[in-house]
Amino acid sequence: MINKDRYRKALIFTFELHSKQFRKDTKIPYFFHLSSVSNLVIENGGNTDEAIAGLLHDAVEDQGGEKTLKLIKRKFGNKVAKIVEDCTDTKVTPKPPWLERKKQYILDLSKKSQSSLLVSICDKTHNASCIVNDYDRIGKKLWKRFNAKPTKIYWYYESLLKCYNKNLRGNKVLKQNFKKLVSLIKKIAKDKTTKRKH
Numbered sequence: 786m787i788n789k790d791r792y793r794k795a796l797i798f799t800f801e802l803h804s805k806q807f808r809k810d811t812k813i814p815y816f817f818h819l820s821s822v823s824n825l826v827i828e829n830g831g832n833t834d835e836a837i838a839g840l841l842h843d844a845v846e847d848q849g850g851e852k853t854l855k856l857i858k859r860k861f862g863n864k865v866a867k868i869v870e871d872c873t874d875t876k877v878t879p880k881p882p883w884l885e886r887k888k889q890y891i892l893d894l895s896k897k898s899q900s901s902l903l904v905s906i907c908d909k910t911h912n913a914s915c916i917v918n919d920y921d922r923i924g925k926k927l928w929k930r931f932n933a934k935p936t937k938i939y940w941y942y943e944s945l946l947k948c949y950n951k952n953l954r955g956n957k958v959l960k961q962n963f964k965k966l967v968s969l970i971k972k973i974a975k976d977k978t979t980k981r982k983h
Contacts, residue, residue, distance in 0.1 A: 788833040795837040795861060796820075802841075802848050808915075809930045818911060819843065825907035829959050831900075837861050838868035838904050845869055850876045864900070871901035872908060883932040891944045895952050902953040906963060909945050913966035920973045935974035942967045 799819055806815035823839030831839065841861070845854045854876070858866035874890040875881055894905065916938070919927045928935050946967045949960055 786833075787827060787836055791833055791861070792836060795840050798860065799840040799844070802844055802853075806847065815843075815847075818915075821911045822904070822908045825910060825959075826904055829903065829907065829956055831903055831907075834862070834864040835868065835900050835903055838865050838872070838900070839907060841865065841869050842872040842904055842908055845873045845876055846880075850878060868898070868901045868904050871897045872905050884937065887933075887941050887944075891941075891948060894945070894948045897952075899954060902949065903956065906945075906949050906953060906956070906959055909942065910959065910963050910966065913942055913963065913970060917966060917969045917973065939967075939971050939974040942970050 800816050803815045803819065807813060808815055808818060819840050819842070822842060823836050826836050826839040841857055844857060845851070849856075854866055854870060854873075857869055871893075874886045880886060894902070897905070916927065928938075931938055933941075946960075946964055949963065953960065
């Protein structure tokens with residue numbers, strides 16, 4: 786059962802923390818990605834700490850680094866803070882180069898707790914679905930949002946899939962859905978046309 790009072794507090798805190806942030810090259814408030822990730826966590830059996838961490842998984846990386854992590858720990862406890870920290874690929878500003886960060890994230894992921902792996906796969910599942918859907922909407926313009934070539938994006942998601950399959954226990958449906966999205970990313974990364982064919 787999700788503790789509604791704690792979750793409501795986290796929702797308000799997340800909304801305020803990310804209120805001025807939008808998804809890259811869109812007018813979509815970033816909060817909706819965070820709430821989508823948290824919803825996926827809940828739908829796949831996540832507990833209150835995991836659901837709150839789903840809301841806050843980008844807070845440290847995008848909104849204040851170590852200072853924000855300490856605030857999360859104070860407001861929501863050590864378990865939430867640990868999951869958020871595990872899902873953060875850098876606390877440094879400016880961020881290190883894309884490939885360097887992603888290689889380190891994958892390397893570290895195999896050492897993470899089941900809670901952190903659950904939040905991570907929910908985050909990457911939503912990101913992957915946005916890549917596929919946005920490619921259908923705007924074609925190759927999508928790739929301008931990234932600091933890496935399409936084939937590197939595919940490499941990253943394929944590497945994540947291997948890590949989740951090896952280390953995340955249970956969650957069969959979630960892993961199957963992520964696998965399907967990774968297959969679609971492979972197709973669109975190699976697609977020479979403007980938009981993916983159905």
